[in-house]
Amino acid sequence: MRLKRKDLLGIEELERGEIEQILSTAESFKEVSAREIKKVPTLRGKTVINLFYEPSTRTRTSFEIAAKRMSADAVNISVSTSSVAKGETLKDTAKNLEAMRPDCIVVRHLSSGTPQMLSKYVSCSVVNAGDGAHEHPSQALLDMLTVKEKKGRIDGLKLSIIGDITHSRVARSNIYGFTKLGAEVTVCGPPTMIPPGMERLGCSVTTDMTEAIRGADVIMMLRIQMERQKESLFPSVREYSRLYGLDDAKLKGAKDDVIILHPGPINRGVEISSEVADGPYSLILDQVTNGVAVRMAIFYMLLGGTREEAQFK
Ligand code: CP
Numbered sequence: 126m127r128l129k130r131k132d133l134l135g136i137e138e139l140e141r142g143e144i145e146q147i148l149s150t151a152e153s154f155k156e157v158s159a160r161e162i163k164k165v166p167t168l169r170g171k172t173v174i175n176l177f178y179e180p181s182t183r184t185r186t187s188f189e190i191a192a193k194r195m196s197a198d199a200v201n202i203s204v205s206t207s208s209v210a211k212g213e214t215l216k217d218t219a220k221n222l223e224a225m226r227p228d229c230i231v232v233r234h235l236s237s238g239t240p241q242m243l244s245k246y247v248s249c250s251v252v253n254a255g256d257g258a259h260e261h262p263s264q265a266l267l268d269m270l271t272v273k274e275k276k277g278r279i280d281g282l283k284l285s286i287i288g289d290i291t292h293s294r295v296a297r298s299n300i301y302g303f304t305k306l307g308a309e310v311t312v313c314g315p316p317t318m319i320p321p322g323m324e325r326l327g328c329s330v331t332t333d334m335t336e337a338i339r340g341a342d343v344i345m346m347l348r349i350q351m352e353r354q355k356e357s358l359f360p361s362v363r364e365y366s367r368l369y370g371l372d373d374a375k376l377k378g379a380k381d382d383v384i385i386l387h388p389g390p391i392n393r394g395v396e397i398s399s400e401v402a403d404g405p406y407s408l409i410l411d412q413v414t415n416g417v418a419v420r421m422a423i424f425y426m427l428l429g430g431t432r433e434e435a436q437f438k
Contacts, residue, residue, distance in 0.1 A: 126150070128426045132244045132251040135260035136301040144302060148270050151415070151422035157194055158417055168195035171228040171428050175201045176218070177254065178209070178234045183389055183413055184254050184263065188231045191420035197228070197428075215239065219246035228428050232256075237294075250427045258292050264388050265298035267419040269306065271412045272343055275384055280307035285337040286328075287313045287369060288347030288396050289358070291320050295388045296347060300326045313337035314347075314369060317358040334369055338379045345386040346371050346397045362395055372398035376406070384408050 126146055136144070157165055173192040177185050185201065192199035202222075204210065209218060222230060229250040232240050237257035244251040255261040273279055284303050286296050290312045300323075303310050310328040312319060313336070323330050331337055338344060349365065359365040371385070385397075385407045393399050402409060 126426060127429070131427075132240070132253075133262055133423055133427060134240050134244065134251065134253045136262045136265050136298045136305075137260065139262075139301075139305070141305045144266070144269065144305060147266055147419070147422050147426060148273060150426060151266070151270050151418040152274075154421040154425070155415070155418040157421070158414070163194050164196060165194065166196045167429055168192070168197040168424060171195075171197040171424075172226070173197050173199045173229045173231060173424065174222055174227045175199065175254075176204075176222070176230055176232045177202070178204045178232070178239075179255070181233055181254070183416060184233065184261075187413070187416040188252075188254065188263075188420050191417050191424060194417070195421055195424055195429075197424065200227075215242060216246050219243050223247040223249065229424065252423060252427070255294055257294065258297070259294050260298045260301075261294040261388075262298050263416070263420055263423060264295050265302040266423070267412055267416040268295075268299055268345065268386055268388070269302050270415045270419055271386065271408050272303075272384070274411070274415070275408060276342065279303060282308045282342040283311070283340055284308050284343045284345060285311045285313055285341040286345045286347065287334065287337055287371070289318045289349050290314050290323065290347070291318050291358075292350045293347050295345075297326070299345065300328050304328065308343075311337055311341070315359055315365070334375065335378055338371075338375060338383075341379065341383060343384050343386060344371065344379065345388075346391075348388065348390060349392055349396055366395050370394070370396055370398065371401050373400050373404075376401060379406075386412060389413070 189199045227249050231252045231254050232243055233254040234256050237259035239256050240251050240253035290296050300310050304327040312328050313331050316332050387409050
């Protein structure tokens with residue numbers, strides 16, 4: 126099954142059925158990473174370019190591994206050592222990369238809307254690996270896969286997303302994704318970190334951490350993004366951690382079968398304590414494992430063949 130679109134730019138534009146198809150394809154790809162020889166020939170001859178204008182550990186590595194496990198050729202462009210550092214525009218970079226006939230460009234950029242712009246410049250597929258505070262679709266898909274795997278469903282679950290909502294592309298993509306799949310989403314954080322009008326995205330809003338934790342089936346903690354804060358949005362890191370950091374004491378108010386997610390990288394002792402991040406409710410490393418399967422599914426559904434072929438030998 127191929128997606129009926131050239132690009133994956135955001136979760137907002139996806140229909141529920143498309144999300145479900147990506148998740149079920151990712152489930153079938155998980156098995157490949159458990160094999161001794163972690164490679165299938167499905168995308169042999171395809172070329173993927175990772176174009177990252179911002180730092181990344183999980184997303185970039187995961188897209189590269191996903192491409193290689195599908196036998197595609199993966200090329201990583203580090204902006205600091207490319208001609209972007211000499212002032213080359215996005216359009217020129219795009220046109221020059223396109224001249225080398227890639228099948229897909231995976232892009233991360235600090236400005237919202239860059240993947241959409243890039244898509245207009247090139248005929249190959251474009252995958253958004255995170256644009257400003259806008260969207261991070263592959264992160265939300267791997268989060269949904271992790272929850273579905275653990276809870277058996279998403280429909281009817283209560284998800285609380287806690288932290289710096291204003292700067293979080295992860296929060297936006299997850300609000301779109303989880304609400305489309307029937308979950309009840311609440312966002313929580315200090316008033317200075319929740320932009321007005323969040324309810325329009327279909328979620329509830331609270332500034333009370335106790336309320337956000339109580340009754341949640343899934344708690345998603347967000348990283349405090351120091352690099353995106355132009356002004357100080359809370360008095361001190363210590364104050365933030367006391368009020369909105371998740372530790373064992375606050376977790377006592379959660380359901381017995383709650384699960385904890387965090388997209389990473391984590392600020393230990395700020396938004397999440399080490400005992401929670403490394404504790405029995407945490408699925409943080411499962412999220413990373415699922416990231417490879419989700420990105421294999423994305424490549425497959427944009428560049429590959431049929432759903433049946435995913436059950437390759
Ligand atoms: N979750 C995530 O996007 O991590 P990286 O910034 O390391 O890619």
